[in-house]
Amino acid sequence: MNGYYSRKLHSLLGVIPLGLFFIEHALTNFGAFEGGLARFNAGVKLINDLPLLWLLEWGLIYLPLIYHGVFGLYIAYQAKPNNGRFQYSRNWRYLFQRITGVITFVYIIWHVYETRIQLALGNITHEQLGSTMHDIFVQPGLFILYLIGVVSASFHFANGLWSFFVSWGITVGPRAQRVSSYICMTLFVLVSVMLVLSMIAFRGAEFQEATAWLDTVKSVLS
Amino acid sequence: MAEQTASTKKVKFIITRQDSPESAPYAEEFELPYRPGMNVISALMEIQRNPQNAKGEKVAPVCWESNCLEEVCGACSMVINGKPRQACAALVDKLEQPIRVQPMRTFPVVRDLVIDRSRMFNALKRVKAWIPIDGTYDLGPGPRMAEKKRQWAYELSKCMTCGVCLEACPNVNDKSDFIGPAAISQVRLFNAHPTGEMNADERLDALMDDGGIEGCGNSQNCVRSCPKGIPLTTSIAEINKQTTKHLFKKWLSV
CATH class of the missing domain: 3.10.20.30 (Beta-grasp domain)
Known part of the structure; x- marks a missing residue:
């Protein structure tokens, strides 16, 4: 494919559908902070009750994610950062966009393995997602790795949105680009805070009890 | 002394x-x-x-x-x-x-x-950074350019192909074939000209190919480095807009 189209597709997929899914995911997680286990499980159920779920997952998440991720690694490889010589904030964000992209790529593989793949393998159920996350977040080391992952993903999303507006010719002049960067950086902070609060919420005893309760059920049944 | x-x-x-x-x-x-x-x-x-x-x-x-x-x-x-x-x-x-x-x-x-700055001059050839007026007969005077437009277009015409923007760009390197900011800004200049506008699509097509405008990574070092103060990032965003429009027009018209 011609480089222009492949790059344009990469840019589009980053926002639609991936950016939208990212926001949706952050909101579902935030349910854990706002309303605890019940609210989080209701969010999970809402998604799982969608018709043609497999098609939505593949068409709106997995395929766009694989394309955006793999092509993004190539874009990162092509860069030759010169931040030592040009210490401008936009140039730093150019570098961070690539670094956070690579971090997010690795992080998502890990995160999907621990959640969606475990579900597919039948090791956990949808109702156990909350307790699975609880078990991860109570370990300080893993909590910090997740923290790096979600903050990177949030920055990559928000700053990528800024670039998207430039790359599609929506924000043209310097003032429009400045205002858009204020909005996008606010979005970065907002989504990061939401995700970190959800992570803290998952550490709560309520999510642990779910496993304890399930363990009791399991032991009774066996 | x-x-x-x-x-x-x-x-x-x-x-x-x-x-x-x-x-x-x-x-x-x-x-x-x-x-x-x-x-x-x-x-x-x-x-x-x-x-x-x-x-x-x-x-x-x-x-x-x-x-x-x-x-x-x-x-x-x-x-x-x-x-x-x-x-x-x-x-x-x-x-x-x-x-x-x-x-x-x-x-x-x-x-x-x-x-050797040859790549910059080759880039200008590639995007047809000129206004074709030659013919077998006198084509007469072209349409007038609005004064307001002339004023900002004049700023773009100050480009001296010096190569500073390419040197400052992290995406112009041996791993990428990005054309660089200078030629993109020249496309904006010639597409703004009332006679040059008649060949606008050819210039956009040249940038909608490998190593064209897609190579921009928005580091915006170019605009900070240009010795002539040319609004290079505005030119890039404007050409992004023109190529996006051109893209949809092309798809929807066949």
Whole structure:
């Protein structure tokens, strides 16, 4: 494919559908902070009750994610950062966009393995997602790795949105680009805070009890 | 007496030299007598007059390119104290010493500070940065250009193909075939011209291909570095808009 189209597709997929899914995911997680286990499980159920779920997952998440991720690694490889010589904030964000992209790529593989793949393998159920996350977040080391992952993903999303507006010719002049960067950086902070609060919420005893309760059920049944 | 005071003050230069396109670069130090108002070009001229390095050894004079000596031709671009700029406008009084002078390595180095900017001129050919008016008969006068438009278009016409924006761009390198900011801004200039506009699609098509406008990574170093103050990032975003429109028009019209 011609480089222009492949790059344009990469840019589009980053926002639609991936950016939208990212926001949706952050909101579902935030349910854990706002309303605890019940609210989080209701969010999970809402998604799982969608018709043609497999098609939505593949068409709106997995395929766009694989394309955006793999092509993004190539874009990162092509860069030759010169931040030592040009210490401008936009140039730093150019570098961070690539670094956070690579971090997010690795992080998502890990995160999907621990959640969606475990579900597919039948090791956990949808109702156990909350307790699975609880078990991860109570370990300080893993909590910090997740923290790096979600903050990177949030920055990559928000700053990528800024670039998207430039790359599609929506924000043209310097003032429009400045205002858009204020909005996008606010979005970065907002989504990061939401995700970190959800992570803290998952550490709560309520999510642990779910496993304890399930363990009791399991032991009774066996 | 005056000569004596002038010769006591010295200016130190560390110049990255290279004897041939293939040979390895090396740094050489020079110490020159200070003269009021001197710039990097006049220092290089001084080295040419008396090609002697700081150790007192006689060396081959440093090669460089320059023409206008007033920052309008773009020939003497080089990296001075880490920043790409025109040597003729780099006043020694305003530079931190020792003054480090290097060639712009984004381009092939011919010798010492002389670089080959052919890729920029090839880029202008590729995007057809001109207005075709030749015909077999007199085509008559073209449409008028609005004064308001002429004023901003004039700013874009100040581009001297000096290569500073390409040197500052992290996406112009040997791993990528990005055309660079200068040619994209020229597309905006010629697409804004009432006669040039008649061939706007050809220029956009040239940028909607490998190594075209998609290579921009939005680091925006170009606009911060341009010696002529050309709004390069506005040009890039405007051409992004034009190519996006062109893309949908092309898809929806077949």
